[in-house]
Amino acid sequence: MASLAFRRSCAWALTLTFHQRASFLETKVTASRFAACRLKSSVLYLTRQDLPKLAYQKLKGKSPGVIFLPGYASDMNAQKALALEEFCKSLGHSFVRFDYTGCGSSEGNIKDGTIGKWKKDVLSVLDNVSEGPQILVGSSMGGWLMLLAAIARPEKIAALVGVAPAADHFVTLFNQLPLEEKRAVEEKGEWKMPSRYNEEGFYSIPYSLIKEAENHCLLNSPIPITSPVRLIHGMKDEDVPWHVSMQIADSVLSTDVDIILRKHGLHRMSEKDDIKLLVYTIDDLIDKLTTLG
Template structure:
């Protein structure tokens, strides 16, 4: 059953929460994704079988949450995540961040450090608005953005992505690879070798930039950006268990 949280920012956020014992898990989804995705639902079922607390949710403008996607930004979605984590969970949690959710989870590790027990990144995409989207724009797209405030990019998943000036400007205010990134807890980064959305170089840059004593990166040969095959889901579960054992 879907529940809703009214956040301090005035946004209504849809979520699913499962009770349990021990360190909980919070799943943070990707750009234009939602909490009904394969990974979120599969990890919830796995956590329930483990008897472990679990939360999945939709950012504003995503899935069942209120708002329009085109009005959103990294900062607002991070505020949504922070409200969910601080309002719904007890004690430190393991953040599992997929793609954009990896970026937002990294922001959470710096803003609410007392809520972090560990981190698992799945094709984490920190700073993608600056380093992937804006850096890849053609001169024509730059003009379109300046004139209309929005550019439509092919998504590979159906409808195109509306990329707004607000999203890009706000993304610049939330970059994590330009300043120190201390991660003083167990961290496991997972990356597919056939990911066409997040290149291997991003995972390596993040590994090199992050500062911590227990940080590992694992590549899954043949895995794409969805990272939802049985082999990939098993890798995520193993990473969570590894982090849990070291907390």
């Protein structure tokens, strides 16, 4: 843990390192916020027996590939996903972005979704769409799913990059409610979870999703992941506290773990410098993995 403690103490300095290293990437990433939208890759569908079809877009290229895992109720057209696609295209590396069941262009209803079902979606993409070792990039809930997927398919994982990773999030928030509110949610079968990202000011979360999510909690025991892990978190994140990244780092068995804190970063980490940092982090990982390979 000494190495991790040192990295934590250096978290403030990492931003300076990032600005020095990322200068050659700045033009690409700045442009990607607009140019990526002009990519003419068509939506494909993964057909699965007895399961909803998954919409995805794939860019063929070298290994390691990159797969983007969106957050709750988000989709594969998120700003970070488009920026990463443009970046991977510039490097000639493969890239996959997709929609979970009930989200975006995929089949199904989001209210029928669970952490277990969305984990199966990630595994379906790993098994049937991607080729070779992959860097999973998980945003918010996608960060939780990337950990679950890495445990289930360790042989397919080259590295993990979590952006405000929301491990155990629904369960943690629900358990913080007063007892009478918990009982009301259980009786109604639905929880109106406050959110600034929905026009109504909340997401309607089925109580069944919360109960099912309890089967996938990770933070109370060692997490059997040994691949490199990078965790990027904003210290102004009011949705998923940055301490969650600390908990993940403490729990994973990997000794190659970096935590990068953005002092003024918000939950979505979608500002220009946030995306530059994400691209730099993945570029650095690709260099490291390619050298080791």
